Amino acid sequence: MNAKGVNPLSRINLADLFHTQSYLQLGIITHNPIAALQSMFNQLEQINQKRIHISVLSKSKISSIDPLWQHIAQSSVTELATSLSQQHVANINGCQRMSLNNGQITVDIYQYTDNRTVNDMLADIITPHIRFQHWLLSCDTLSSVNSDHYLQQAIFWQCARLSADHACVSILAMDTPSGVVTHQRVATSDTIEAVHDQDVVPANISKLQLLCRQTGFRFIDELSNDIKHHDNAIELAERQALRQQQLDTYAYNPLPQPNMPPSSVNNSVEEPLTMANRQSIPNHTLNTAQKKIDPNSDTIAIVGGGIASAFLALSLAKRGKKITLYCQDDAIAQGASANKQGAIYPLLTPDNGPLSQFFQQAYLFSRHQIDALLNQGHPISHDFCGVFQTGFDPRSQQRLDKIINAQQWPSNIAVKVNAQQANELTQVDVNKGGFYYPLGGWVCPYELTQAAIKQAMSLTQLELVFNTHVDDVQYIDNQWHVYGSHLSSERKNATQLLGHHSQLVIASGANINQLSQTAALPLTPFRGQVSHIPTQGQLNQLSSVICANGYLTPQHEHSHCVGASYIKHPQDLAFSELEQQQNQQKMAQSFPDSHWPKDIDTHDNQARVGVRMVSRDHFPxxxxxxxxxxxxxxxxxxxxxxxxxxxxxxxxxxxxxxxxxxxVLGGFGSRGISSAPLVAESLAxxxxxxxxxxxxxxxxxxxxxxxxxxxxxxxxxx
Ligand SMILES: Cc1cc2nc3c(=O)[nH]c(=O)nc-3n(C[C@H](O)[C@H](O)[C@H](O)COP(=O)(O)OP(=O)(O)OC[C@H]3O[C@@H](n4cnc5c(N)ncnc54)[C@H](O)[C@@H]3O)c2cc1C
Structure with missing residues (x-):
């Protein structure tokens, strides 16, 4: 140890790690995720033009109300660390992804609220193509208090399974910008567990070296400036067997085969992942305007134009992909994503099972994405004013009570409120208790979609092909050939070949199952009419979104959104006077003892109609x-x-x-704002x-x- 107590073993230099590659995937196993991230971020300014993906795994938890997280916000010397600390982190299960600097830096924080271990977290991760190139263990994992949890062979085998053959392990010191070691962890609000470098047990460094040898890792020992090599053929074969084991467990679920130049794949596609079952070319008798096919065409085509397409384009653009977007309308966001105000809040379930966990992850990611677009100067009308949810009949109230009482929800995800608190939060007399989502609110999906597309265009070559209805697609010579017709006000033109692309994504909202290849997708269309009503009377005071039987937003430009209707298999998308009235009645019935629903006046017949695609299990x-x-x-x-x-x-x-x-990318039901950005990021x-x-x-x-x-x-x- 040196005078400051910083372990000299730990001086890993990011620039060194980057010298041969432009994309670095790095894992950190730490007991103090915040200090570990801060240490990394203090170095990240050096990595211009390169991309880095950092996955942080820890058995201890953080949230954005963690005092240390707030400490970073106040004390950070780098802009990057500040932007990291402004992200909302909650104590939820699974991975919380943060995409910073236009995707140049991706941070995944893995944590679990139940008794699962770091090993369990690792076991659910799959990296079939690009693998981890480096692992860092923070020195607090080597202390006598923590080493039993982290220095386990099972954990190292999982890391090994996820790693490139030549991946290394080294130790990470965690220091603040001022050079003072702060390995302190706030375990609960009133106890502080301090872990100092001095606590690193030398025997644990030997144990770490042994674990590295046993699982085929090279260990970087910065003290002797040495990389410890050994012949690891047996361990590499074992890693391969573990990968195959995981793939076999999910063999039925085809994993995407990325289209990427071999050089960008880090020694990773050693094994075949799918039975390359080239599909037969269907007979097709379309009137095709023959184009000369460029076999090297590497653009990705998206059929769509709503929030899902826009965020997919953005996530692909951050990865430098060229994109063509085919949209039947004359502008972006003319389908379900055209609304003025949409509510953003998570879907929770009493068991906090996978659906609930998915929506919490997705909702936080949406918040990050919206915040990032706002910081980049995109005009997106929004108000993160919180969402208050309550039951609208005994059954729905019972269900909501069950959700509220079944779990200890993190306070930045959802809090139980009584009638008085609800009145204070909403500033109208709801006179009922319920659930309050403090990070929620409303956002204009139309402007959000526009912003995501504009941002994607600033990062990559994104061609927008409007007024073009895609009628059919065919896979010929390893390219997807897209056929469609240009729509003009006078007529629909004949179908012709529009382009050919290496990869194709159908994200066409209500039309997602209208191509022969997607026709069997079991998604059901539900029509929805949302009413735009003038602000008047007590409505003017409304300060949070209210969700009961439908939703009501606070005013924006003297208007509120209330609705929406929910009609299976719609015949048409014409305005309905009945649904307009029902939107008002549903709010009035949800709050029978309140006066303000009487101020909801739908007589102007201002409304917007759209279709949501809904799956039976509510997953997109x-x-x-x-x-x-x-x-x-x-x-x-x-x-x-x-x-x-x-x-x-x-x-x-x-x-x-x-x-x-x-x-395919769709089936977002009534929650596209909360879920589409993360699902699109995952697909990209x-x-x-x-x-x-x-x-x-x-x-x-x-x-x-x-x-x-x-x-x-x-x-x-x-
Ligand atoms: C009334 C209503 C209220 C809602 N309220 C909320 C809310 O409060 N909060 C929330 O999170 N979500 C809400 N939703 C749901 C949300 O709007 C959707 O989940 C989301 O917009 C779906 O986005 P998408 O991109 O999948 O589809 P869309 O936005 O419908 O985009 C599909 C696009 O595909 C294009 N397209 C279709 N077929 C073709 C083709 N063959 N060729 C070329 N282009 C094609 C269309 O032009 C369209 O632009 C609401 C939906 C409705 C209808």
Missing amino acids: VMGAMANVAQIQARFEQQRQLPQWQQSPKYWQQNIAPHYQQLY AMMTGELSPLGMTLQTLLSPNRMWMRKLLKGKAI
Whole structure:
């Protein structure tokens, strides 16, 4: 140890790590995530023009109300560290992704609120393509208090599974900008557990070296300026076996095969991940305007134009991808994403199961993304004024009470409020208790979508092809050929070849299942009419979004949004006077003892109608599009076999047929603002071979083939 108590072993220099690569994926295992991140961020200013992805895993938890997090905000010397500390972090399960500096720096914080360990967190991560190149263990993991938890072979094997063959491990010191070591951890609000460098047990450094040897890592010992090499062929074979084991567990769920130049893949595609089942080219008799095909075309095509497409474009743009967006309208965000004010808040469930965890992760990511776009100067009308939710009949109240009382929700996710508190928060007499989401509020989805597209355009070559309806797509010679018609006010032109692309994403909202390849997606359209009403009477005072049977937003430019109707399989999108009245009545029925609902006046007939696509399990759909015809054909083949009872095993062990390089992104129901940005980020990461913010469990739950696989894996017919 030196005079300041900083362990000289730990001086890892980021610039050194970067000298051969432009994208560095780095893992930090630490007991004090905040101090570890701050140490890294103090160095990050050096990495111009390079991208870095930092995953932080810790058994201890942080949230943005953590005093140390606030300490960084006040004391940071670098702009980057300040922008990191401005992110909202909550004590929730799973990965919280922060995308800083236009995606140049990605930080994933993994934590769990239950008894799961760092090993459990690692086990859910999958890195089929780009792998971790470096792991840092902060010196507090080597203290006598913590070492039993972190210095475990199981953890090192998981890290090894996720790592490139030549990945290294080294120790990270954590210091503040002033040079004072602050390895302090606020364990609870009133106890402080201090872990100092002096607590690093020398024997634990030897143990760490041994673990590295046992799992095939090179250990960087900065004291002797030495990288410890050893012949690790056996350990590398073991890593490979672990990877295969994980892939086998989810074999039925096709993982995207990124299109990336071999040089960008870090010694990572040693094993085949999918049965490269090239699909047959369907017979097609379209009137195609033949174009000369450029076999090197590497643009990604998106069919859409709403919030999902815009955030996918932004996430791909941050990764330097070229994009073509085909949109049937004459501008961005003319479909479901066209509303003036949409509520943003998480969907919680009493068991805080995967759905609830997904929505918390997604909601926080949306907040980060919106904040980032605002900081970049995009005009997005919004007010993070909080959302108050309450029941609207005995059944819904019972359900909400169950959610409120079943868990100890982090206070920046949701807090229980009584009637008086609710009145104070909303500034109107709701006279009911319920749930309050302090980071929620409303945002204009139309402007948000526009902003995401503009930001994407500032980062990459993004071609917007408006007034163009995509009618059909075909996979020919490893390219997706997009056919469609240009729409003009006079007529619909003949279908022609519009372009060909290495990867194709269908994010066309209500039309997502209108192509032959996507027709079987089990999503149901629900019409919604949201009313725009003038602010008057007590409505003027409303200071939070209210959610009951529908939602009501605080005024913006003298108008509120109230609604929306929810009608299955809509016949048309015409304005409905009945739905307009129902929007008012639903609010009045939700708050029978209040006066302010009488101020809701829908007579101006100002409204907007859209369609949401809803899945039965409320998860969006994201990932490689299943080839349902082939799934069905294989199922019929299976049925003929004598060992038909073993069919579930067959489906467990074989990759379900799917279309190469064809992805879907949709089914966001009534929560697109809270969920689309994270799901789009996840898809962009998967398509480019990068680490997804969604673990394998959630990727499987969002997979477009889940509806069929659930049956097949149980041995049932589809
Ligand atoms: C009335 C209403 C109220 C809502 N309120 C909220 C709320 O408060 N909070 C919230 O989070 N969410 C809310 N939602 C849901 C949210 O708006 C949606 O989840 C989200 O907008 C879906 O985005 P998207 O990009 O998937 O679809 P869309 O925004 O519908 O975008 C699809 C795009 O695809 C284009 N397209 C379709 N077919 C083709 C084709 N063949 N060729 C070319 N282009 C095509 C369309 O032009 C459109 O631009 C509401 C929805 C409605 C309808």
